[in-house]
Amino acid sequence: MFRGLARAAAQRHRVPWARGSGGRAGIPAHVVDLRSDTVTRPGPAMRRAMAEADVGDDDYGEDPTVRELQEKAAELLGVGQTLFVPTNTMANLISVMGHCRRHGSQLLLGQECHLHVYEQGGTAQVAGVHSHPLPDLPHGTLDLAELEKVLRRSQGSSYHPVCELICLENTHSSSGGRVLPLDYLGQVRLLARNYGVRVHLDGARLMNAAVALGVPPSSIVQYCDSVSLCFSKGLGAPVGALVGGPKDFIEEAWRLRKALGGGMRQAGVLAAAALVGLTDAEERLGQDHRNAQRFAKGLRELASPFCSVDPSTVETNMVMVRVAGLRPEELCRRLQAVSAEEEAQLGRGVRVLLFPWTEYSVRAVWHRDVSAQDTELALRKWELVLKQLGRP
Ligand SMILES: *Cc1c(COP(=O)(O)O)cnc(C)c1O
DSSP states (O other): OHHHHHHHHHHHHHHHHHHTOBOTTSSBOEEEEOSOTTOOOOOHHHHHHHHHOOOOOGGGTOOHHHHHHHHHHHHHHTOSEEEEESOHHHHHHHHHHHHOOSTTOEEEEETTSHHHHSSTTHHHHTTOOEEEEEOBOTTSOBOHHHHHHHHHHHHHOTTSOOEEEEEEESSBTTTTSBOOOHHHHHHHHHHHHHTTOEEEEEETTHHHHHHHHTSOTHHHHTTOSEEEEESSSTTOOSSOEEEEEOHHHHHHHHHHHHHTTOOOSSTHHHHHHHHHHHHTHHHHHHHHHHHHHHHHHHHHHHOOSSEEOOGGGOOSSEEEEEEOSSOHHHHHHHHHSOOHHHHHHHSSOEEEEOEEEETTEEEEEOOTTOOHHHHHHHHHHHHHHHHHHTOO
16 A cells, blocks of 8 residues: 555656756746655765775775775674675564574564565565564554564464564664663563574664664664664665674675675675765654654644644654645655746745655654755745635
């Protein structure tokens, strides 16, 4: 359902945006792209680092920039070792394959989590692992009693699949970038230990969680047996992710990456971008979170019957807006179109790009390519659209 909505919106967005078409007055419209934090383009510093990266054949372990990234990341995450991989999807799949050594073993995870919904069921089609999805609570957590029920059932009976792994997601994307509380992570770890299963953390946006909590990422990762981290989201790199865990786990992960076709050669060109992304992560992600918070508060002040938002649920870089009285697709279409009225009022056309999230909500995501000024512009555009809607 979400995918259908997103695809329809993407098709609609593509035409005017790709052409970079101007407003009526001939001034190019200003684009504020809030569709995802994957849309960032590498800036001059990142491109320079990529161009100047020291490289070698990483398949022989000879790329100094990849090694530097892997070592720095291991320290940052507080794990024995890390491995650079092309995507977070591959990082998750490698982790599942590394933990679930028995064909047909069971994986427990949230039914809306990325690994379950958006990764082509790779855990089933490639890893031969059977997923048992549990309902996600509004904060992005799982019900611990429910989790224990499934673990107990799996352990006590030869009629049920053998459970080997629990996967968590932090920040939790489908709930709007919510941060998993540390005591919850501790409780999941305790349960996992009691039942002899391991915990993998899909930390595509782990750095957002760490910045929001004001803790080093290692104090989140300490509750997990492995972790993934994505460089092409808020960290702004064009490509790349990593898997982290104990040394022997990462040695096995190296073989699995090879099997999946993810072994790379002069990958230092990509690792250099990831290193730049990590360097200023704290400052940049903090700014994204403040912009998202500012937007949520500004939108609430507009007090429109068409859109509502609860700023207390905005913990990181995402804002979920509840839409009533019109279809989310229609709202997105209006926010993207340029009117003569806004050119008169704002001095130029502003295209705000967004995806409908469900039939009654849209999701806005902040990232490096959306400044505080862009956020104000987006709010003013939003205000104009809501005013137009409010007319009889
Ligand atoms: C984007 C994302 C992934 C996948 O990352 P890719 O690098 O696009 O494969 C996995 N998990 C979460 C939570 C994500 O947001």
